Amino acid sequence: MTLKVMSGNYAQSYAACLARVQVISAYPITPQTSIVEKLADLVASGELPAQFVKVESEHSAMQVCVSASALGARTYTATSSQGLLLMHELLHWAAGMRAPVVMGVVNRSVAPPWSLGADHADTMSQRDTGWIQFYAESNQEVLDTVLQAYRLAEDPAIRLPAMVSEDAFYLSHTLEPVEVPDQSLVDSFLPARDARAVLVPGVAARLGSFTGPQQYVEFRREVAKAMERVPEALRQIEKDYQSLTGRFHGGPVEYYRAGDAEAVLVTMGTMTTTARTVVDEMRAEGHRVGLAKLRLFRPFPATEIRELARRTDRIGVVDRSFTFGAAGAAATEVAAALYSGPHHPVLSNFIVGIGGREVTPNHIHAMFDRLLAGKGPEVQWMDLPLPPEEVAHG
Amino acid sequence: MAKLTIPAPELMRAGHSACPGCAPALAMRLMLKGLGPRTVVSVPACCWTVIDTPYPTTALGVAMLDNPIESTGASISGLRAAADALGIQDLNILGFAGDGGTADIGLQALSGMLERRTDAIYAMYDNEAYMNTGVQRSGSTPLGAWTTTTPVEDGARGKAEPKKDIMGIVLAHRPVYAATVNPSFPEDFVRKVEKARVLRGPRFFHIFAPCPPGWRYASDRTIEIGKRATDCGIFPLYEVEEGRYHVTRKGGALRPVSEYFQAQGRFSHLGPEDVARVQAQVTADWERLLRLENGT
Ligand SMILES: Cc1ncc(C[n+]2csc(CCOP(=O)(O)OP(=O)(O)O)c2C)c(N)n1
Numbered sequence: 001m002t003l004k005v006m007s008g009n010y011a012q013s014y015a016a017c018l019a020r021v022q023v024i025s026a027y028p029i030t031p032q033t034s035i036v037e038k039l040a041d042l043v044a045s046g047e048l049p050a051q052f053v054k055v056e057s058e059h060s061a062m063q064v065c066v067s068a069s070a071l072g073a074r075t076y077t078a079t080s081s082q083g084l085l086l087m088h089e090l091l092h093w094a095a096g097m098r099a100p101v102v103m104g105v106v107n108r109s110v111a112p113p114w115s116l117g118a119d120h121a122d123t124m125s126q127r128d129t130g131w132i133q134f135y136a137e138s139n140q141e142v143l144d145t146v147l148q149a150y151r152l153a154e155d156p157a158i159r160l161p162a163m164v165s166e167d168a169f170y171l172s173h174t175l176e177p178v179e180v181p182d183q184s185l186v187d188s189f190l191p192a193r194d195a196r197a198v199l200v201p202g203v204a205a206r207l208g209s210f211t212g213p214q215q216y217v218e219f220r221r222e223v224a225k226a227m228e229r230v231p232e233a234l235r236q237i238e239k240d241y242q243s244l245t246g247r248f249h250g251g252p253v254e255y256y257r258a259g260d261a262e263a264v265l266v267t268m269g270t271m272t273t274t275a276r277t278v279v280d281e282m283r284a285e286g287h288r289v290g291l292a293k294l295r296l297f298r299p300f301p302a303t304e305i306r307e308l309a310r311r312t313d314r315i316g317v318v319d320r321s322f323t324f325g326a327a328g329a330a331a332t333e334v335a336a337a338l339y340s341g342p343h344h345p346v347l348s349n350f351i352v353g354i355g356g357r358e359v360t361p362n363h364i365h366a367m368f369d370r371l372l373a374g375k376g377p378e379v380q381w382m383d384l385p386l387p388p389e390e391v392a393h394g
Numbered sequence: 395m396a397k398l399t400i401p402a403p404e405l406m407r408a409g410h411s412a413c414p415g416c417a418p419a420l421a422m423r424l425m426l427k428g429l430g431p432r433t434v435v436s437v438p439a440c441c442w443t444v445i446d447t448p449y450p451t452t453a454l455g456v457a458m459l460d461n462p463i464e465s466t467g468a469s470i471s472g473l474r475a476a477a478d479a480l481g482i483q484d485l486n487i488l489g490f491a492g493d494g495g496t497a498d499i500g501l502q503a504l505s506g507m508l509e510r511r512t513d514a515i516y517a518m519y520d521n522e523a524y525m526n527t528g529v530q531r532s533g534s535t536p537l538g539a540w541t542t543t544t545p546v547e548d549g550a551r552g553k554a555e556p557k558k559d560i561m562g563i564v565l566a567h568r569p570v571y572a573a574t575v576n577p578s579f580p581e582d583f584v585r586k587v588e589k590a591r592v593l594r595g596p597r598f599f600h601i602f603a604p605c606p607p608g609w610r611y612a613s614d615r616t617i618e619i620g621k622r623a624t625d626c627g628i629f630p631l632y633e634v635e636e637g638r639y640h641v642t643r644k645g646g647a648l649r650p651v652s653e654y655f656q657a658q659g660r661f662s663h664l665g666p667e668d669v670a671r672v673q674a675q676v677t678a679d680w681e682r683l684l685r686l687e688n689g690t
């Protein structure tokens with residue numbers, strides 16, 4: 001184990017290197033670029049004996065990964081924003097082909113207008129593609145999660161692609177100390193990919209194919225079932241990882257002082273760090289507040305949310321993107337999870353931090369205040385000029 | 395007795411679902427005869443998606459991977475990268491795509507694959523339209539041809555634009571090898587595939603591929619139409635190796651293009667002036683090809 005100071009992007013690159021990826025393919029986009037530049041260095045220097053396929057688009061990058069995965073290679077790519085949107089068709093292919101591709105995504109807003117700032121509109125637009133989705137809070141979590149994502153994606157009972165997301169600039173370009181596990185330790189955690197059930201040269205078989213309705217449904221159902229197995233598998237994988245590294249990121253949902261809280265904010269990514277300090281301050285003032293960080297968004301940790309609702313009367317969901325015509329994506333998911341559960345706390349949705357606008361302690365404080373004050377409008381945009389625009393959502 | 399030059403082993407089975415007289419089906423059969431069983435083929439959305447038959451069956455004796463319509467070039471780059479990374483040797487990697495999936499929506503990925511010197515073969519079977527979706531025009535549909543999106547009715551006389559020159563586009567990337575082939579000339583076809591097989595780097599085939607329902611002719615005339623296309627100079631057979639042209643079939647004087655047009659319903663509306671215009675172009679193209687071969 002060595003302690004290194006690195007950006008979230010380098011945490012992605014070093015994790016891919018430690019995972020001994022065999023095929024890398026990527027196309028540059030700000031703020032993802034330094035991930036693949038670092039990997040290009042590692043490949044060029046011989047430190048990482050991988051094939052790096054430099055392609056003419058993200059669409060091709062994902063196709064390279066899917067096809068290489070079909071022959072049994074461990075693959076990695078990284079993108080952001082427009083690049084992820086361009087990949088959309090191939091994301092469905094990766095999941096449908098059961099290709100355990102792992103991808104780093106630097107969450108960036110989408111155009112127009114052009115904007116480089118962090119928000120989750122890019123990955124939220126891909127939530128229905130059959131990819132496992134992680135959102136990281138720190139550079140350490142980025143590195144650890146990429147390694148865990150490979151174990152999860154390649155689990156024979158799962159075999160689904162996984163994306164590990166990090167907020168643009170807040171993680172991608174911010175240096176933090178990161179404990180880098182030794183290669184031997186990673187090798188014992190993540191063995192070489194089990195290449196069974198892939199295309200074998202010389203053997204007549206077809207991967208992809210086409211079907212009528214008689215079989216298509218079964219293929220889809222298999223993907224759905226694989227997704228359902230993710231939370232349990234992740235818990236086991238994290239246990240293994242913890243026994244090797246001592247680090248634990250909470251499984252699908254990480255709670256912070258939520259056990260006895262009367263109001264809990266559901267957060268994702270880097271805003272959680274800010275929210276932790278606010279929770280501590282408010283706790284010191286006697287308010288029983290806490291956090292539930294969605295580490296996993298796909299599959300959505302509905303069980304954990306229902307469990308949370310058993311213990312708390314007020315839940316505010318903080319979304320860093322907005323689904324036009326509806327609400328924040330996480331809020332919609334939380335509401336759906338709660339509807340079929342026995343407990344129905346007061347639910348609010350706070351929209352904040354879009355396009356890289358900073359999520360400040362004041363924002364978080366205001367959310368808790370409103371939550372504790374009673375039932376407000378369901379969807380509240382928090383960082384518009386005062387008074388905050390409030391959108392009734394029925 | 396003449397020596398048979400086409401390998402006997404079949405890597406495509408009879409139980410496929412192509413229309414009778416389908417040249418794209420013949421083209422795959424010949425391609426695999428030339429490449430042999432150590433081949434992985436990547437196929438985009440096109441007639442071949444269906445020809446190969448639905449899950450869980452396959453008509454091919456080799457491994458086949460499906461890919462979306464526009465990314466065949468990237469798919470074969472990925473397959474080669476994986477083969478290299480995993481130490482899989484002696485593997486032919488083949489992309490087998492229609493003209494729409496190659497010259498139109500797949501052009502970017504093809505260009506990328508050629509430019510990054512992927513060690514693979516890309517074969518475009520040219521049935522000159524989007525057949526799988528019901529005979530819509532493609533960039534590879536020839537001037538004057540009827541398709542469902544280039545109708546022949548008051549004032550409209552089929553496709554108003556000439557065919558895209560895919561060989562010109564590919565050759566601008568300086569591939570290791572590029573050739574035109576035609577299932578009506580199977581010895582020439584297989585000889586070129588066998589030659590390409592042992593070369594390393596990007597290789598390309600432009601395959602002439604008549605389609606009875608799309609071109610509107612009786613299904614027993616595919617071979618004859620293919621022969622006419624080459625003999626009248628509409629689809630000359632040649633190969634380009636490291637920039638050197640070699641015309642592989644010169645049957646004396648070119649036959650008139652009218653012989654090729656007459657046989658197909660998709661051209662039946664063309665009048666003598668239309669045919670004369672095409673004839674002039676075909677003659678000029680043929681002479682240009684001979685000059686390229688002579689290096690003049
Ligand atoms: C992105 C996308 N757009 C459209 C289609 C629909 N589509 C399927 S096959 C096809 C035509 C393919 O034409 P071509 O490549 O010439 O092959 P052919 O059908 O003639 O064999 C089209 C447009 C698709 N599958 N994907």
Ligand code: SF4
Nearest residue numbers: 412413416441525605
């Ligand atoms: S429509 Fe044409 S290309 Fe498609 S299967 Fe039939 S004959 Fe072959």
